[in-house]
Amino acid sequence: MKLTHRFPPHIRSRENNVTVMGDAVLALLPLYFMACFFYGPRAAALGILSVLVCFVSDLLCQKLAGRKIGVIDLSPVVTGLIIPLLLPASIPYSIVVVADLFAILVIKQPFGGLGQNIFNPAAGGLAFVTITWPNLVFRYTAPFEKLPLFGEITARLVASPAYQLKMGGIPYRDFTDMLFGNFPGPMGATNILVLATCLIFLVVRKSANGKAALAFLGTVTVFAFVFPRIDGARLQSVFYELCSGILLFGVVFFLNDPATSPKREASKIIYAAIAGAVTMLYRYFGGFEEGMVFAILLMNAFAWGIDMCCEQWISRERRKRLEKKSEKL
Amino acid sequence: MKKSLKNYREAMSRTRGIFAQNPVLIGGLALPIAIMGTTSLMNAVALSIAAFATIVPLMLVASTAGKYIPLNLRRTCYVLLAAAILCGVSYPIGKISPGIFDSLGIYYSLMAVNTILLYRTETYAHHASPLAAVVDGLRNSLGFSLVICVMAILREVVGKGTLWGRPVQTAIVLPSVLLPFFGFIFLGMCCAGAKGLSHLMKSRLIRDKLRGNMQGE
Amino acid sequence: MIHYFSKGIVLEQNKEPALSRELAEFLDPSMPPKYRTGETGDISSVGPEKLIAIAKEAGIVDETDGQPLFEKLEKARYNKVQTLVADAIDDEPYISSQLCPSFQLTDQLIGGVELAQKIIGAQKSCIAIYRDIYGVGIKIPEKLGEIPIERISGTYPAEYRSKTIYQSRSTAVIGSCALIHLYRAVYEKRCQTTCFVTVAGDCVATPQNLEASIGMTVQQLLDHCGLSFEPKRVVVGGSMTGYAITDTKSTKITPMTRGIVAFREDFDEMNYTCIGCGRCAQVCPEGLSPYYIYKFVTARRYAMLRNFDINLCIGCGTCSYICPAKLDISSVIMRGKQEYENYLQDQLRRRQKDSAQ
Numbered sequence: 001m002k003l004t005h006r007f008p009p010h011i012r013s014r015e016n017n018v019t020v021m022g023d024a025v026l027a028l029l030p031l032y033f034m035a036c037f038f039y040g041p042r043a044a045a046l047g048i049l050s051v052l053v054c055f056v057s058d059l060l061c062q063k064l065a066g067r068k069i070g071v072i073d074l075s076p077v078v079t080g081l082i083i084p085l086l087l088p089a090s091i092p093y094s095i096v097v098v099a100d101l102f103a104i105l106v107i108k109q110p111f112g113g114l115g116q117n118i119f120n121p122a123a124g125g126l127a128f129v130t131i132t133w134p135n136l137v138f139r140y141t142a143p144f145e146k147l148p149l150f151g152e153i154t155a156r157l158v159a160s161p162a163y164q165l166k167m168g169g170i171p172y173r174d175f176t177d178m179l180f181g182n183f184p185g186p187m188g189a190t191n192i193l194v195l196a197t198c199l200i201f202l203v204v205r206k207s208a209n210g211k212a213a214l215a216f217l218g219t220v221t222v223f224a225f226v227f228p229r230i231d232g233a234r235l236q237s238v239f240y241e242l243c244s245g246i247l248l249f250g251v252v253f254f255l256n257d258p259a260t261s262p263k264r265e266a267s268k269i270i271y272a273a274i275a276g277a278v279t280m281l282y283r284y285f286g287g288f289e290e291g292m293v294f295a296i297l298l299m300n301a302f303a304w305g306i307d308m309c310c311e312q313w314i315s316r317e318r319r320k321r322l323e324k325k326s327e328k329l
Numbered sequence: 330m331k332k333s334l335k336n337y338r339e340a341m342s343r344t345r346g347i348f349a350q351n352p353v354l355i356g357g358l359a360l361p362i363a364i365m366g367t368t369s370l371m372n373a374v375a376l377s378i379a380a381f382a383t384i385v386p387l388m389l390v391a392s393t394a395g396k397y398i399p400l401n402l403r404r405t406c407y408v409l410l411a412a413a414i415l416c417g418v419s420y421p422i423g424k425i426s427p428g429i430f431d432s433l434g435i436y437y438s439l440m441a442v443n444t445i446l447l448y449r450t451e452t453y454a455h456h457a458s459p460l461a462a463v464v465d466g467l468r469n470s471l472g473f474s475l476v477i478c479v480m481a482i483l484r485e486v487v488g489k490g491t492l493w494g495r496p497v498q499t500a501i502v503l504p505s506v507l508l509p510f511f512g513f514i515f516l517g518m519c520c521a522g523a524k525g526l527s528h529l530m531k532s533r534l535i536r537d538k539l540r541g542n543m544q545g546e
Numbered sequence: 547m548i549h550y551f552s553k554g555i556v557l558e559q560n561k562e563p564a565l566s567r568e569l570a571e572f573l574d575p576s577m578p579p580k581y582r583t584g585e586t587g588d589i590s591s592v593g594p595e596k597l598i599a600i601a602k603e604a605g606i607v608d609e610t611d612g613q614p615l616f617e618k619l620e621k622a623r624y625n626k627v628q629t630l631v632a633d634a635i636d637d638e639p640y641i642s643s644q645l646c647p648s649f650q651l652t653d654q655l656i657g658g659v660e661l662a663q664k665i666i667g668a669q670k671s672c673i674a675i676y677r678d679i680y681g682v683g684i685k686i687p688e689k690l691g692e693i694p695i696e697r698i699s700g701t702y703p704a705e706y707r708s709k710t711i712y713q714s715r716s717t718a719v720i721g722s723c724a725l726i727h728l729y730r731a732v733y734e735k736r737c738q739t740t741c742f743v744t745v746a747g748d749c750v751a752t753p754q755n756l757e758a759s760i761g762m763t764v765q766q767l768l769d770h771c772g773l774s775f776e777p778k779r780v781v782v783g784g785s786m787t788g789y790a791i792t793d794t795k796s797t798k799i800t801p802m803t804r805g806i807v808a809f810r811e812d813f814d815e816m817n818y819t820c821i822g823c824g825r826c827a828q829v830c831p832e833g834l835s836p837y838y839i840y841k842f843v844t845a846r847r848y849a850m851l852r853n854f855d856i857n858l859c860i861g862c863g864t865c866s867y868i869c870p871a872k873l874d875i876s877s878v879i880m881r882g883k884q885e886y887e888n889y890l891q892d893q894l895r896r897r898q899k900d901s902a903q
Contacts, residue, residue: 004779
């Protein structure tokens, strides 16, 4: 009998890296389905191009760094799927490619690749594209308009409710329209109900932390309630703040990104609460109508620090508790 | 292959300050000027002239008269002298383009407190002969100018689509390349590239040496 | 869902069919049973000190921690404990070497508990059994005889948790197999020459609990139960905390071997890297951060481990179990404990040398 020696434990759970990333991919596919429903096949074409560019550049970088590629990992696929969902459907293909290349070649691979990156690659790519071409990124088409697959876009471009809120106006939209995504906005971030379902799916699969999501949404609600942008109508203001822009999308996919968020549960909750406050500040006082990507990048820089502080505090409490217990004995 | 190792060492020591110990890429000196002064080629050339004009005379002054100035006044003297030199050099620099001082902003005046100047005068010039100090100053300024000009060419072509004010054919124009954040990222990539190149050369040399040892010279 | 707010994981126990099968004897014919000398007569008139002497002569070893039983009884008697807990918690998957004898040799266990209670002078006694065992063929009753059964709830690792629950001057925890051997030593005058071992795994043809002689090799036990496939890994001990052995013919069983598990599949080498998901930090039962400790130990940055309480790690293996990248986190942390100790000694020595100069 030829027996191998392994370290304990000798049974392992059935999850592995591929299934964890596969959960995120599964959560993104319904959003693509809805985007194709509203905006035609151009959404799917953007997604496929983005995934191809991300995958190939990631593979090239890993070969350059001399790493052995054991199994195909799905993390550049997740980045590639997220980036077009936060851009309008009328965006030219070259901009998506630039965002992808920036995300993988500047934000992800130079810091160490999978699991070692400090900043969220999709958020970084989007931030770069937002700064460079703000007029292209924030002009959306209305849903159910025919968009050609290649060539010039001749459809009418309108502003989203986030822009109207920033200008001090009231976006007059039907309640059900807002929930089902029937309003101009980023391709994947308008479908509120589908996003809520994806959040519940990821919480059940333990890829997302429900308490952190609640902390974030709670902070945003309190902010919007106490300082409403629509004068006089607090509940309406809360509703529009939660549904406009990429807030809910950021909660589901950016806040729970494995490599860039803190690891302890207590730190995740603090991180989410502060991120909520920073996002609202960017919305109120920032230069662009939606500053969530910048808020996420800023909080990513502090994730390690929050973790260390929480660790120090928790270990101090634990040592005090153990001392008291040993005194009692 | 002892000969190639010796050649490498000699080449490195001869180009100390340009390739070997580049003040910006390896030493990490004068970083804000390398990030903000490289938005166009005219700015870069102006700053290189300013660098040559301040560093070289001051290395001479530091190696000859630096010992006689008391410690707490030494740096202030150098900075005042550099500021005076900059006032003088501003006349030929103004000839490059009419709006050059507007686009340079504060970074022209910051050359007076250039960290290359402060670092090299304190650590090298005091115990070196005047000739060696001047040569060192020339080398460091040359290294600094090379890095700045290369970065400026790339950033201007990609960011504005012009070169020295004249438009150039480019495939894509990314205006955000001129913002400070991209300067930081690009400088980091240049540092990584320089380290990678030197690592590559050293590993090639070691591989050749081992191969030579195994074959039995 | 009940365990949403507590730390730790719920493991699939897989204790059938070994649990319901009858306890079989597998004795080495070359090792005859030993009998103790001593007086016969009415046991109820024998005093506690004599009973402890009987336990010492019979050489009974407690299977949970390896201490001789007479030492434990003496210490419990000296501390005047009030409650005696018979430990029949089998919280590791595949292992049922304490549960099966408890339900099949019930009167021996009850007798042993009563004897131990009499020796220690405790007021109450109970039997502790793990709560989260689903899908077993037997129903776990409320009482065994007159002794109540206390269900230890919660996630894995329950055995360690029970030790901390019961860790006080007025409770003593003794393994149930040791109590069965105590009963036999007192009433049937038999010394401990056997121990209870579970042989299980997906390669074994008839997984069952065996009462095997101490000193038999693992190969003999595996042959007795029959191997339907060629195993790739054989584990001695628990499936979460045991040792993988490579030579079955020379490894012998001891009273602390609770089980032998033979697995058909080996882990594939997938070369996964850590993705920083943080699942290890979420499930650690002690509340540590295995992610950071693993990172610092592999990078040898021991100075950063100051706040991480690496000495509190109990080696349960929960972090390695749940890691999606299949890293050996808990064994690296165990190794890191020793290296951190060396590092601290080094620092101390250096500081003393500096201050002496």
